[in-house]
Amino acid sequence: MANPNDPALHSWIDIPPHSDFPLQNLPFGVFYTEERGTRVGVAIGEYVLDLYAVSQFGYFRGLDLPTEPKVFRRRSLNAFIKLGRPAWRAVRQRVSEILRHDNGELRDQEEAMRECLLRQRDVQMLRPVKPQNYTDFYSSIEHATNVGTMFRDPSNALLPNWRWIPIGYHGRTSSIVVSGTDIRRPNGQRKAPDAAAPTFGPSQQLDFELEVSLVVGQATGMGQTVPLAEAEDHIFGLILFNDWSARDLQSWEYVPLGPFLGKNFGSSVSPWVVTLDALEPFRVAGPAQEPEPLPYLQQTGAHNFDIQLEVSLAPQGGPETVISRTNFRDMYWSMAQQLTHHASNGCPLEVGDLYASGTISGATPDSYGSMLELTWRGTKPLTLADGAQRKFIQDGDTVVMRGFCQQGELRIGFGEVRGTVLPAAE
């Protein structure tokens, strides 16, 4: 059997150059059409392969999958993910096979082709997983340093626990929505430093946070821990994650129990889950960790991933401006460390949990992952392509995040996560 990551593989499907979805990617998602209802699909070029149809036409025969393939008709990937890594791998391997340039099993069957292959523009993508729990980490040292400098003390920007603990907090799953869903500006309490009392109204400091989230693929029981060497066995794949944030609400409410209404009004996710298997060629070592982590968090080998990321902002009716370019490779804490830490007290993982990275900021001001940092709390407004300026996000603005891995001609992409901001409710 061919390795589905082999850069030399190509498909009989015409895939545009620089597509995020070549034969080596095959990310999983959930789509909807009026005729079919909800289906699990795989992205290939500008198409989506309907896995329920594929299974109905018998192409998964011989794989060790449930005979009644209900998992491919669900509203989320959770049931499919619960089948386990051997099933994910078998399906990806088989899909790779039937899409290969030298394989006519599907290509040459007119009826099967019509049923199995749809154009992405003809389907509606849904939230790929039902998130059971959502944890947001804080694993970029540049982001933590920037925030500490602005909100606390520049000379002690990084708190004493930060280099010991992959700091994180629990977020809200009920407001996690798929790319394309509008986000309403939240109302809330905010207080100017010199004001005697807070007021209630629309957030004046609406922001995005550029993040990557892992999707948990293997659960653990109550009291069970996960050694670091096994942490990645529990990861199904990755998605792009926009952790919308209202900075004025957040700064007034967050002491002492952390972010709450400044965050939980909405988070947006990209619709395609790129499997960890597809990302294998893009493993890199993370930055040196000093001091050395405690033994349970020590790792050897390459546990970071080289994913190029960018954020664009478009005013209503206006063109996009790229306002940040950064990379996931330099995160101080790896996903494996985050996951092992999360389970170190016996807290159970559930399939479909999302563990987001925290804002991904690079070392230079054009690589920061939030407006807060890009405009340095509004003191250095950004100028957009049409000349407009921004301190924070305005009503009607659309924020788009994109990500991909690149090695020579091979590109493994995430697609995008997009959201437009609506005015606050009256």
Place this chain on the structure above:
Amino acid sequence: MANPNDPALHSWIDIPPHSDFPLQNLPFGVFYTEERGTRVGVAIGEYVLDLYAVSQFGYFRGLDLPTEPKVFRRRSLNAFIKLGRPAWRAVRQRVSEILRHDNGELRDQEEAMRECLLRQRDVQMLRPVKPQNYTDFYSSIEHATNVGTMFRDPSNALLPNWRWIPIGYHGRTSSIVVSGTDIRRPNGQRKAPDAAAPTFGPSQQLDFELEVSLVVGQATGMGQTVPLAEAEDHIFGLILFNDWSARDLQSWEYVPLGPFLGKNFGSSVSPWVVTLDALEPFRVAGPAQEPEPLPYLQQTGAHNFDIQLEVSLAPQGGPETVISRTNFRDMYWSMAQQLTHHASNGCPLEVGDLYASGTISGATPDSYGSMLELTWRGTKPLTLADGAQRKFIQDGDTVVMRGFCQQGELRIGFGEVRGTVLPAAE
């Protein structure tokens, strides 16, 4: 139709004096037996009424319920709760009717009696709801003041936002377990103030937190808010909640993003959800709020509830000692204010969400709701009935929380939430 809260009602079932579950209570829960699988039940005295059996025998005929009563065979109350308040009320009213002393419909039918009524000791109670999201508030002014005094600054114990915002944070649903489930002491990072580096190992400051949690009964959509006058329409009922806490883990990790692994290793809930309807006679006004809350949080009328609470601790093989007695009536922020605040930014509520009150501490040292406060961070150990002393919780200790409302002879009780601490994993 009789008002099911009428104190004069009594049942043909022999209910012991001081039972938590007289005819006026009728709380809902989920139980399991090998023969029946999972069933929704109602507690009455020392019995549980199997609502699936009740519906199969036709006693719900005429109520506007789904014809196929699958909701009474589920593993959680969520599906039943989703039927809405008219259904909850109709079921409670009908159950009250068929259990009344002067009603023979069930009592006189031998086969129905055998199928519908089980002894509580013969069934296993399960977690009553599948919590979709869990938020923990911080609404006792005495608790917030005690913690602020110990961990921060006695002269500014209460932070500036506390009297403006019902402070809360998101917790973890995957580790919420039903009463009777053992809790394993968590391992984690903790650092002595004078140590240069943290160490990893069993928590040395394991604690409980006495709380009451509401169960959300009516959802809201993305972007929807809830006016305070309608907040209680979204509450199905209340349960007792033990928010187990590892103080040493918590104090090292919680800055700046709030509690995380110091909390999410386990929370225990009581199995019976006491409906807000059953608690109506026990409404009281909360304490005066100064300064006046912002308009969206202003309330008139009685939105607190007079619930007497106590905590007992029993060493392994030893007797219980009551170590705290307090009351839910004095919480500074009402549940209605918590819920309205939670939804004020448009964050969607989901049926089955748990919003816990935060630790319930009274004004006197014997009414504090945590070991942290009862022993003043370990400086004033408690002496138990058998002479043993406790600064925090030891392995083998069992913590039991109980709660009830009382008016004359009428007692509406919650039963208990109980948990025994196991030694940390090696």
